[in-house]
Amino acid sequence: MGREPGLSVRLKLTLSYAGFLMVAGALLLAVVWVFLLRYVPEVITTPGPGAPGMPGMAIPDRADLQRAFVPKAAVALAFLLVLGLAGGWFLAGSMLAPLTRITNATRLAADGSLAHRVQLEGRADEFRELADAFDTMLARLEAHDAEQRRFAANASHELRTPLAITQALLDVARTDLGRDTGELVERLHFVNSRAIDLTEALLLLSRANQRSFAREPVDLSLAAEEAAETLLPLAEKHGVTLETGGEVATTTGSYVLLLQMTTNLVHNAIVHNLAGRGTVWVTTLVRPGAVLLTVENTGEPLSQPVASTLTEPFQRGTGRVRADHAGVGLGLAIVKSIAQAHGGTLTLAPRAAGGLRVTVHLPAAAR
Numbered sequence: 001m002g003r004e005p006g007l008s009v010r011l012k013l014t015l016s017y018a019g020f021l022m023v024a025g026a027l028l029l030a031v032v033w034v035f036l037l038r039y040v041p042e043v044i045t046t047p048g049p050g051a052p053g054m055p056g057m058a059i060p061d062r063a064d065l066q067r068a069f070v071p072k073a074a075v076a077l078a079f080l081l082v083l084g085l086a087g088g089w090f091l092a093g094s095m096l097a098p099l100t101r102i103t104n105a106t107r108l109a110a111d112g113s114l115a116h117r118v119q120l121e122g123r124a125d126e127f128r129e130l131a132d133a134f135d136t137m138l139a140r141l142e143a144h145d146a147e148q149r150r151f152a153a154n155a156s157h158e159l160r161t162p163l164a165i166t167q168a169l170l171d172v173a174r175t176d177l178g179r180d181t182g183e184l185v186e187r188l189h190f191v192n193s194r195a196i197d198l199t200e201a202l203l204l205l206s207r208a209n210q211r212s213f214a215r216e217p218v219d220l221s222l223a224a225e226e227a228a229e230t231l232l233p234l235a236e237k238h239g240v241t242l243e244t245g246g247e248v249a250t251t252t253g254s255y256v257l258l259l260q261m262t263t264n265l266v267h268n269a270i271v272h273n274l275a276g277r278g279t280v281w282v283t284t285l286v287r288p289g290a291v292l293l294t295v296e297n298t299g300e301p302l303s304q305p306v307a308s309t310l311t312e313p314f315q316r317g318t319g320r321v322r323a324d325h326a327g328v329g330l331g332l333a334i335v336k337s338i339a340q341a342h343g344g345t346l347t348l349a350p351r352a353a354g355g356l357r358v359t360v361h362l363p364a365a366a367r
């Protein structure tokens with residue numbers, strides 16, 4: 001941005017420092033002057049020569065005093081001015097030095113180098129606080145930037161996979177024309193629907209991240225009921241028992257997105273469960289100022305470190321993935337984005353007996 005050049009802060013500080021010193025010096029000299037005046041009468045009435053006790057000595061009058069005092073006072077003021085300017089310049093320079101370092105770090109960050117830190121040393125003061133806050137901001141920006149890059153790389157990789165499989169299938173079909181096309185069409189159809197699922201999940205994720213949706217009161221227990229109803233056939237297919245319950249828990253947001261969030265959680269709880277003998281509990285709760293949605297399921301034991309990485313996009317658990325429920329790996333990333341877009345948080349906790357407990361905290365709707 002082009003701005004009109006102005007006085008530097010260092011110069012302004014120097015001038016005000018010297019100015020104060022001059023005013024203080026002048027006041028002090030004025031006090032001395034007034035004090036001296038009280039002892040020197042304006043006109044000296046000299047007693048006649050030979051008066052008793054008065055030898056012929058010259059007694060200074062005000063004009064003498066002025067002659068003696070004014071040049072010295074002027075020299076003192078000039079000295080104060082030089083001292084004020086030089087000292088002020090030096091002091092302001094050393095006070096403002098940290099600011100220069102912060103400005104340099106800002107310029108580097110603006111040029112895209114997020115790895116640089118101000119790392120101001122010394123005790124806590126206002127500049128140190130600013131520098132530390134700036135370093136924290138840079139660290140978060142850097143982490144966010146790295147996350148975005150990872151996401152873009154993973155997303156491109158995931159999108160390339162179905163395209164590469166399609167290409168391979170078509171190549172085989174081209175060289176082997178006598179082959180059964182029914183099977184080819186079937187496999188192409190499967191690969192293509194996976195690609196569509198992935199693209200739709202990516203679109204959903206970006207929609208949740210944009211946070212540009214209409215907000216209305218949403219009862220989470222209704223969303224939980226609807227998700228459970230939709231996924232009941234899937235649960236039956238997997239031999240998983242689905243239990244829903246809880247209180248009316250109203251938050252503010254988009255019903256469609258919150259339903260999607262609940263559906264993803266219940267879907268995960270069904271497919272990443274013990275086949276044939278698993279259970280899923282979906283509960284809604286009201287807490288002061290907040291509403292909670294908890295989806296808990298039986299399953300293989302999980303460790304806390306593994307559980308906390310599962311919300312990363314394209315992060316899939318270590319267990320074998322069966323073809324019939326291989327997800328695109330964005331389910332929990334979408335849940336997290338939707339929760340955050342609604343001002344909430346997502347917590348994943350492994351259950352001691354195996355399986356996972358997922359809790360979404362959302363702000364309660366204002367009455």
Ligand SMILES: Nc1ncnc2c1ncn2[C@@H]1O[C@H](COP(=O)(O)OP(=O)(O)O)[C@@H](O)[C@H]1O
Pocket residue numbers: 268269270272273297299310311315316317318319326327328329330331332333355356
């Ligand atoms: N309820 C759950 N119980 C156990 N593991 C889970 C649960 N939900 C998610 N996971 C693990 O987290 C991984 C990521 O989940 P998600 O983001 O929904 O991707 P996807 O389901 O497509 O694999 C899953 O692959 C699974 O290993």
Ligand SMILES: [Mg+2]
Pocket residue numbers: 264267268327329330331332
């Ligand atoms: Mg999933």
